[in-house]
Amino acid sequence: ANRDFVLGRPHLDRGVFRVIPEQTTQLTELLTGGIDFMRAIPPAEMGRVEEAQQVETIVYPARSYTYLAWNTRHPLFEDSNVRRALTMAIDRQQIVDALLYGYGRIAVSDVMPFQWMFEDLEPWPYDPERAREVLAEAGWEDTDEDGTIDKDGRPFRFVLETNQGNDLREDIIVIVQSNLERVGIDVQPRLAEWTSLIDRLKRKDFEAAVSGWSVDFKFDPSEVMSCAAIEAKYNYTSFCNPRADSLMQRALTTLDRDAGKPLWDEYQRIIHDEQPYSFLYYLEERIGVNGRVRGVVADARGHLVSVADWWIPESEQGQAPVAVAGSGP
Numbered sequence: 151a152n153r154d155f156v157l158g159r160p161h162l163d164r165g166v167f168r169v170i171p172e173q174t175t176q177l178t179e180l181l182t183g184g185i186d187f188m189r190a191i192p193p194a195e196m197g198r199v200e201e202a203q204q205v206e207t208i209v210y211p212a213r214s215y216t217y218l219a220w221n222t223r224h225p226l227f228e229d230s231n232v233r234r235a236l237t238m239a240i241d242r243q244q245i246v247d248a249l250l251y252g253y254g255r256i257a258v259s260d261v262m263p264f265q266w267m268f269e270d271l272e273p274w275p276y277d278p279e280r281a282r283e284v285l286a287e288a289g290w291e292d293t294d295e296d297g298t299i300d301k302d303g304r305p306f307r308f309v310l311e312t313n314q315g316n317d318l319r320e321d322i323i324v325i326v327q328s329n330l331e332r333v334g335i336d337v338q339p340r341l342a343e344w345t346s347l348i349d350r351l352k353r354k355d356f357e358a359a360v361s362g363w364s365v366d367f368k369f370d371p372s373e374v375m376s377c378a379a380i381e382a383k384y385n386y387t388s389f390c391n392p393r394a395d396s397l398m399q400r401a402l403t404t405l406d407r408d409a410g411k412p413l414w415d416e417y418q419r420i421i422h423d424e425q426p427y428s429f430l431y432y433l434e435e436r437i438g439v440n441g442r443v444r445g446v447v448a449d450a451r452g453h454l455v456s457v458a459d460w461w462i463p464e465s466e467q468g469q470a471p472v473a474v475a476g477s478g479p
Contacts, residue, residue: 183204271419351386
């Protein structure tokens with residue numbers, strides 16, 4: 151504890167961080183009192199933790215969203231109508247319910263709900279029939295009756311990839327493959343080594359990919375969504391909309407929030423309409439805390455935001471300091 155801490159001396163004398171690589175071991179330690187705090191409880195295990203009398207759970211918004219990126223330079227994805235149809239063909243609520251066990255919400259843009267400029271737009275609905283109609287209007291129909299829609303002799307077939315070792319994203323690809331098959335699209339899954347995938351995303355050497363962004367509190371989409379960023383690293387989709395560029399630049403230099411909010415609202419509507427990404431979900435983080443530790447709160451700032459206020463009743467104090475689990479390297 152730092153006696154000179156600007157907000158006063160923290161209540162706890164010290165905390166110990168234990169590196170426990172396996173989540174199952176972390177969970178066992180939490181439930182048996184070996185540790186006092188665990189972050190990133192697997193969604194499937196939240197019910198079990200909530201039933202434990204000695205553990206309390208806290209759910210708070212993460213600073214990240216997961217997306218399916220479309221390479222807009224690719225002939226299959228250059229039409230925003232097609233990209234919207236693809237989004238409508240993907241059951242994103244199923245992803246939230248089945249894979250996240252409800253600990254998330256469907257995403258609508260690259261702005262996070264905790265950011266002041268967030269516009270709570272209506273997500274594109276899961277509507278495979280309407281998706282088929284939009285695709286047909288764009289010229290994509292199953293002319294040879296082989297089950298896959300085509301246009302000018304080209305089947306709607308593409309590789310959808312993500313990083314290997316991420317079970318959640320691998321499961322997302324399975325759901326997307328099944329969903330798009332229903333509208334006549336042939337998705338070919340591919341798992342790639344992480345650094346290789348990121349390198350090809352930066353070089354725009356991909357067709358479609360599932361990944362995610364972690365964001366800061368200051369929202370600045372210029373490196374990800376601006377025309378100027380296409381030749382740089384992070385505009386993976388090669389998205390370019392001059393009106394969106396103008397709005398983001400004006401909003402970023404507007405100090406008055408009341409004046410800036412309408413600019414950000416219009417920007418988000420453009421991104422929502424253009425769908426360079428199919429925005430999948432905003433994640434909710436999940437932590438477990440031993441009941442002896444009081445004063446624990448968490449929000450988008452992080453799981454340790456209130457650590458200076460944590461305390462333990464004298465009757466429950468012992469020799470052991472607060473133990474916090476962390477993932478291994």
